[in-house]
Amino acid sequence: MTERIYIQPLTLVPSPQSVDGDAVRLGGSMAYAHTFAITIRDGAQVVERATATPREMAEVLGDLSGPILDEAEAQWANIGRQHPPLQCGTRTVKLDEPQVMGILNVTPDSFSDGGKFNDHGTMMRVQAAMMHEAGAALIDIGGESTRPGAKAVWEGEEIERVVPAIQHCVKMGAAVSVDTRRPGVMQAALDAGAHVINDVSALRHDPRSLQFAASTQRPVILMHAPGPSNEAAQDLHDDATYSNVVFDVFDWLKERRDAALAAGIARENIVLDPGVGFGKSLAENLALINALPLFHALGQPLLLGASRKRMIGALSNEAAADKRLGGSLALAMRGMEAGYHLLRVHDVAETVQVRNVWRGLRDAALTDFAGLVV
Template sequence: MSERVYLQPIGLAASPQGEEGDCIRLGGGMTYAHRFAAIVRREGVVVERWRFTPGSAAETLARLPEALGAEAETQWANLRMAHPPLELGARTVRLDQPQVVGILNVTPDSFSDGGQFLDRPEHGRDHAAAMLEAGAAIVDIGGESTRPGAPAVWEGDEIERVIPAVEYCAAMGAAISVDTRRPAVMDAALHAGAHMVNDVSALRHDPRSLELVAARDCPVILMHAPGAGDDLHADGDYDAVVFDVFDWLRERRDAALAAGVARERIVLDPGIGFGKSLAENLALINALPLFHALGQPLMLGASRKRLIGALSNEAPAHERLGGSLALAIAGMNAGVQLLRVHDVAETVQARNVWRGLRDAALTDFSQLL
């Protein structure tokens, strides 16, 4: 009989003093949680659920079946884990507040800005510089569209698209991630000056990717996508999407660790929009705090995605700024460390205001009266 446990934050707080200190700091960030659910799932069905606070955590975890106790204790420690910064070349990206990752697509067919920066490299260079000036901590460069129905790209073509962008971003001193699922592209980009791999297949597309990332000792983002082949959106059949994606990411994290990837180099991404319905995407976003229980920094990539259009009278991709900011703020409230976005300046401004509110909450003692 298969049983699994999940420790899900279900009550967030602006500051610990509002709950008389009975809070934890999620993932070492600026979000505090004071109520939790310990959920036991057996053969895909939730069979037990207990609510608790940090003050009653030991008592609640002791009620769990013995076989689940060690995993529950690990998840409880993971929820409170402060993550070390990402060292990306000469840049250090701290993970104690949300950081903005700017998207640079050098493709002819991306859903949002396909072709804009591929055929006119001077425009790509200007766009990268503008994102860095606006406050992007990382530039994420991709040479293959992963929208539904997009054709696969030969790795030689992908390398020809990506390397010039990596080189001009490296010349600016940028921290660079390369958005690819092919080890040859990863290797060429890392040699050209990239610092991190962002793999939408979570290092499944080619078995050599795990070995390469471990050997290069570079940070890697493992994203959930249900499809195992060229179509990353296929096979999106879930019993309960939140728990299924959690389990899947745990397995990919463990596969990376077993291959020799250092724990502090792994970032996880729930893969919003990849093989998921509108309802499933919304469920994942609402449950983002749970994913801190995996003990890794989190990335949220929801910018301009289809779910925004579905909730906004089918607004086209270039008219989804408001929805993108709403989802970015949802990620910040959930303690997500990395926000992958198209609209860097606007998201940085939203992040700065959000942080101001968080800082003010920490120094507001009126709640104690």
Template sequence: MIQHVYIRPTGFAPGPQSEHGNAIRLAGTMVYASRFAVILRRGGDVVERWLASPDTIDEVMGQLPDEIGADAEEQWANLTLAHPPMQLGERSIALDQPQVMGILNVTPDSFSDGGRFLDDREAGRDHAAAMVEAGAAILDIGGESTRPGAKPLWEGDEIERVVPAIEACSAMGAAISIDTRKAAVMQAALEAGAHLVNDVSGLAHDPRSAEVVAEAGCPVVLMHAPGGAGEDLHSGADYDNVVFDVFDALRARRDAALAAGIDKGNILLDVGIGFGKSLGENLALINALPLFHALGHPLLFGASRKRMIGALSKEAPVEDRLGGSIALALEAMRGGAQVVRVHDVAETVQARNVWRGLRDAALTDFSDLPG
């Protein structure tokens, strides 16, 4: 029977000194973890769960079956792995603190802006410039809606939408991500000046996409969507345990990317909030986000203005979801997410800066220690 192990951080500290050094810096971020659940799953069922701290983790891992011991050791090493800066063109994006990715949709049916930036390219350029000025480290440009029920778009039309926006943003010197699942669009976007591919299908939709990314040698975001290989990203959702199932699925997409020749250091992962997941499943994934550092890659998190916020706030419409969007972005930062993808850049950057100030202060706060 197939066995899997998962090491999930469950206890956190403001800084290592509050645990007398018995804490790890989670994936090189500003988050410190001091307690961990080591979970053994067999045939889809959790059969054992141990609690550990950094000074007892070796003892706990020694109780695991031999065939998964190496996997557990790799996950533990990944949890303590500090990721180097991500190079996007001339810009170096540090991953030791949360970075903000601003969304620029050039679609006629975006749930957040209703096609405003497709119809008015000057407004799109102004919006992109404002996001960069407000502190967006990356601009994510997309030409196809991926909301539930959206119709597939021909790649030629998608290219016509995104390339002018990429060229305009490139002229600003911005770091640019292309949000697409089509190889031809990826190729055209990279040639126009994009630096990163953000694929909501995890490179599963288009059989040529992994080859394009590998040849370009660019970073890529692999997102989880249950219907990634088909047209409907939201279809086929059937989870025994959404957290572990998404973890396993992302590991499989990561392994496929590596097999295609994509460099390990160029891969980021995204749990895919809102894609084929219920409200409860989205909440479970957000609460378990620190677990996904065990896969050994930086995490991108995107929940800005999504339906789950409305579901938790009396069905607030899209334009009234700022508070919930910031709450989720901050929760992702507490989970160690290196990049948060948002519509409201200025507000999120301000929230990030205050959060970062608190984390910095915690590292020098020894008032609760004797002596």
């Protein structure tokens, strides 16, 4: 089948009653959509597009047939799929509201913090405690920089960086994910108490990764990055060519989801990340952000990692990485509005505060029945 279909939420509303119940809850989140675009493309060419509300969707899908109908029905069911919590040892991360994942880079060359936390000393411990106490549902620990042009790290050195930080965070009661693309590091991290594997190569960097991740029965985060899928090719930002960045990233994540399922990774353990900032221009990143709700059609929990990204500096007079809080919060808000389940951020306390205010507004909208016609 050369034709591909995409069902994309277009109009987001604060509550179903604001549109007389004609809305769908996106991925079991606190976001609701009223109108949807149904787009068919053949190769790179869009050949058909329609819009519909939930009450009109059956009529639109009734004009389809064969494999494209099967895919459309699967996507429509996926959009409203409710996701079970992520199990992180004795901790449970519920996905019915946005959860904040704190970033802890234990590298000497991090783009965002200049390597302040790579010596396992007081600064790292204080930062971890601050994120945990501020309300981070997960702490994401990484020992290799993934900025454009960063040098690869030897596996043994990466293990030496991440294991002490993981052990410290687990000891203080945090749920922990490890940000790595090497199965040896994944194994060492899990042995040290980590609960989640976060692979920016979507388990492509090492041919052993898929089977290893399946064998662990742990949650895995699969992120889009256009770089080549082999150990010799290190830069995840290379080979970035798109006919339509939104649909191309969707197709790529769909393929990685299916590869993970085929390898034996349980559906409830697969989280998808569209990879904002990885091998994408400013225009492509903006297009991706504006289309975030589309990825609910893949039927998995979704993660947004846009904190302090280069696109914020590009839109803010080249603000340095540590001066991008406002832009980071704006993008986190966009993720909440789009129904994203996990927000990967550097500034945990500020993002949790934004989330709590947003949650209060959404709760008020959901309990306001004044406009509902009975």
